[in-house]
Amino acid sequence: MEDKTLLRLFGVGTGLTLTLILYVTKPSKVVIIYSVIAGIPSAILGADIAASKSEKRIQKLLGSLSATEDKTKKTERRVIDYDRIVEAKYQLERKLEGLQQEIIKLESNVTSLVKERDTRQQIIQYLQADKDSLEKQVASLKQEYDELAVNFDELIEGAVSEEVDSYQQKDRKQLLDKFKANHSQGLAVVEQADVIARKSEEMVEIIMQRDKQRLKIFQQVKEHTIEAAKAWDLERDGLVEQIELLNIKVARLQQRLAGDLVEPIYFKCGFSPEGQIANAVAEWLWNHQQIPVKVTGVESGTDSIISAGYSYSHSMPVEELAKVIEANSSTIARNLGLYAIEKPHKLPIADILTLKIRRERPSRKTNTGALYRGHQDFIKYILSQPIRFRLIGEPGAGKTPTVAVMLAHLLSRGFLEANTPNGRKLPYTIVEFCNPLAGISVKNSTDLDFCLKWDSGYKGFKGLADEDKFRKIKGNANYLNQVGYIWVADEIDNSMAEVTKDEAKPFKKSLKDGGHINIGVIVMGQSANVSTNKGLSIDDQKMMTNIYIDPISIRTFLNQYGERFYSKKTVEKALNTLEEIELDIEEQNEIICDTAREFRIAMITAKRSPVFYQLPYFDSTVIDVASYQQNLEKVIEIRSGRGETPKDTGVFVNSLNQGYASVSAETDTEGHSPYAEPGTSRDTSQRPSCPHCGSHLIRSKGNKWECKNPEHSTIAPGKPKSWKK
Numbered sequence: 001m002e003d004k005t006l007l008r009l010f011g012v013g014t015g016l017t018l019t020l021i022l023y024v025t026k027p028s029k030v031v032i033i034y035s036v037i038a039g040i041p042s043a044i045l046g047a048d049i050a051a052s053k054s055e056k057r058i059q060k061l062l063g064s065l066s067a068t069e070d071k072t073k074k075t076e077r078r079v080i081d082y083d084r085i086v087e088a089k090y091q092l093e094r095k096l097e098g099l100q101q102e103i104i105k106l107e108s109n110v111t112s113l114v115k116e117r118d119t120r121q122q123i124i125q126y127l128q129a130d131k132d133s134l135e136k137q138v139a140s141l142k143q144e145y146d147e148l149a150v151n152f153d154e155l156i157e158g159a160v161s162e163e164v165d166s167y168q169q170k171d172r173k174q175l176l177d178k179f180k181a182n183h184s185q186g187l188a189v190v191e192q193a194d195v196i197a198r199k200s201e202e203m204v205e206i207i208m209q210r211d212k213q214r215l216k217i218f219q220q221v222k223e224h225t226i227e228a229a230k231a232w233d234l235e236r237d238g239l240v241e242q243i244e245l246l247n248i249k250v251a252r253l254q255q256r257l258a259g260d261l262v263e264p265i266y267f268k269c270g271f272s273p274e275g276q277i278a279n280a281v282a283e284w285l286w287n288h289q290q291i292p293v294k295v296t297g298v299e300s301g302t303d304s305i306i307s308a309g310y311s312y313s314h315s316m317p318v319e320e321l322a323k324v325i326e327a328n329s330s331t332i333a334r335n336l337g338l339y340a341i342e343k344p345h346k347l348p349i350a351d352i353l354t355l356k357i358r359r360e361r362p363s364r365k366t367n368t369g370a371l372y373r374g375h376q377d378f379i380k381y382i383l384s385q386p387i388r389f390r391l392i393g394e395p396g397a398g399k400t401p402t403v404a405v406m407l408a409h410l411l412s413r414g415f416l417e418a419n420t421p422n423g424r425k426l427p428y429t430i431v432e433f434c435n436p437l438a439g440i441s442v443k444n445s446t447d448l449d450f451c452l453k454w455d456s457g458y459k460g461f462k463g464l465a466d467e468d469k470f471r472k473i474k475g476n477a478n479y480l481n482q483v484g485y486i487w488v489a490d491e492i493d494n495s496m497a498e499v500t501k502d503e504a505k506p507f508k509k510s511l512k513d514g515g516h517i518n519i520g521v522i523v524m525g526q527s528a529n530v531s532t533n534k535g536l537s538i539d540d541q542k543m544m545t546n547i548y549i550d551p552i553s554i555r556t557f558l559n560q561y562g563e564r565f566y567s568k569k570t571v572e573k574a575l576n577t578l579e580e581i582e583l584d585i586e587e588q589n590e591i592i593c594d595t596a597r598e599f600r601i602a603m604i605t606a607k608r609s610p611v612f613y614q615l616p617y618f619d620s621t622v623i624d625v626a627s628y629q630q631n632l633e634k635v636i637e638i639r640s641g642r643g644e645t646p647k648d649t650g651v652f653v654n655s656l657n658q659g660y661a662s663v664s665a666e667t668d669t670e671g672h673s674p675y676a677e678p679g680t681s682r683d684t685s686q687r688p689s690c691p692h693c694g695s696h697l698i699r700s701k702g703n704k705w706e707c708k709n710p711e712h713s714t715i716a717p718g719k720p721k722s723w724k725k
């Protein structure tokens with residue numbers, strides 16, 4: 001590079017020198033230009049020559065450098081190979097040392113085995129010598145045994161043969177003589193036995209004939225005796241009965257002469273219910289206390305009170321009769337289906353005892369006004385509100401059974417599109433229940449076990465978040481438009497306190513925006529103190545329909561938070577109404593034995609004023625779990641993309657929130673409610689709702705519309721189920 005630069009400088013200098021010379025001599029312009037042009041090639045040529053030389057030098061240096069690198073790599077490989085060889089040598093030396101030690105051990109083992117073999121060979125030799133001597137002894141003993149056995153057999157055979165010969169000769173004749181004598185005697189005995197047997201058979205036949213004749217005679221005598229005894233018993237019973245009747249008549253005549261009653265005398269009242277009740281009381285006294293009375297008259301008073309008069313026997317003190325009636329008044333009322341029987345009183349001018357009988361509970365003059373409504377109005381109100389309910393009550397107040405009744409009506413009606421009262425009914429509705437005390441608390445009801453999915457608050461909130469995300473995916477519009485989702489959670493107070501704000505966000509989103517994706521929520525808790533609940537604010541409370549289902553929670557809310565929602569006068573009126581309702585319900589529940597049929601109240605925080613409702617009975621309706629499970633399988637198919645898609649789903653993007661896929665107002669002509677009666681049309685867009693119960697389960701029958709809602713009689717008692725088109 002330096003040579004190239006020098007050559008270029010030399011060329012430039014040459015050009016400048018020529019230029020100066022020309023400038024001094026002042027030639028013409030053409031000569032100057034030519035001189036400059038002549039200097040340029042010399043400069044370029046010098047630079048090229050220098051560049052070619054430097055490139056050759058660089059190539060030589062690169063060649064020597066690559067050769068040096070190759071040598072270095074070879075040297076490194078040799079060093080690596082040498083290290084490997086050294087390592088292998090070290091390993092072989094260690095193995096050699098191990099083998100040498102094993103050889104030493106084996107040599108010591110071999111020497112010990114050789115010594116052991118020598119000792120055992122000596123022992124074998126000693127044993128072999130003993131064996132030979134013993135075999136010789138056995139052979140000699142065997143020979144002696146054979147000789148003794150032969151001699152013994154010969155002696156035994158000789159002795160036996162001698163004894164047998166002597167016996168045969170001496171006793172043979174004696175035996176023959178005895179046999180002949182016994183044989184002759186036996187023949188004679190047999191002949192005598194035959195004669196005796198024949199005679200005995202003849203006697204047996206004669207005796208049997210006589211016995212048969214005697215049996216016949218005995219049977220005839222027995223029959224005649226029984227008939228005579230029966231006739232005598234009948235005659236005697238008749239005589240005894242006549243005597244008893246005569247005694248009774250005599251006793252009655254004596255009692256009548258003494259001014260006593262012998263049996264109750266009833267009032268001739270025809271079909272009058274008041275007279276029948278008075279007669280029933282007299283009959284009860286006679287059947288249970290054996291006290292005869294005469295019903296002298298009946299008077300019907302106000303407030304379901306009957307005044308009945310009874311005359312009594314002169315021999316019985318009126319005070320005793322009054323005590324008996326007063327002591328058994330509750331039993332008489334319970335047996336006869338009456339409310340109460342008051343203390344009897346004797347008329348001062350006649351021997352007549354008067355009873356005041358209350359047929360029904362006396363009506364209390366409550367001042368509940370327009371703040372108290374029935375259980376049918378409660379169901380109507382629930383069905384007219386978005387599914388955002390919060391139930392508050394003390395432990396054991398019946399939150400879970402109440403939610404079960406609410407779900408039964410909601411499932412019967414179906415989930416309404418966008419969670420609004422005027423929305424289109426979706427074909428399917430699913431419920432998923434979160435209960436942190438599932439399988440732990442013995443007080444838990446099993447009414448919601450059919451939809452139980454989570455056993456902890458964290459899992460329940462996560463499940464709600466997953467459902468929210470799944471419904472917001474545009475590809476799941478078919479599932480969104482056909483399936484309504486209700487998230488139910490128990491112990492919401494504790495669950496909100498355990499989860500973080502981020503984990504509780506899906507719940508609060510569902511309160512605000514759940515309608516966009518057809519999600520509803522129902523939560524249950526014990527605490528009415530909203531300010532003490534972590535994560536649950538008063539604003540969240542205002543987003544929900546709050547239902548307080550026991551007097552303690554109602555009173556706590558009104559005293560602590562009532563004036564934040566209503567005026568002071570409204571709160572005082574609600575507290576007074578609560579006291580009146582409590583007294584009325586306590587009296588009504590006194591005579592109810594079935595817990596499911598007891599009267600219960602709830603307070604709903606409406607906009608202008610809190611409203612009290614009678615809660616529906618726990619057994620007023622039942623969820624069709626089998627039908628729910630069948631439709632749940634269809635929902636699973638729709639969720640997985642295998643279910644049928646409605647023809648006109650009409651999906652469009654909500655202009656208020658582009659992230660939500662909403663449902664159009666067009667009717668789904670292919671879908672149907674899982675709780676609709678068979679035979680009803682699937683297209684409900686042209687069908688009216690029931691004017692009495694508000695149900696959409698309507699069937700065309702000739703020139704009439706017919707309501708098929710199974711809860712019609714409960715919601716609208718006394719109203720017809722059909723009307724003209």
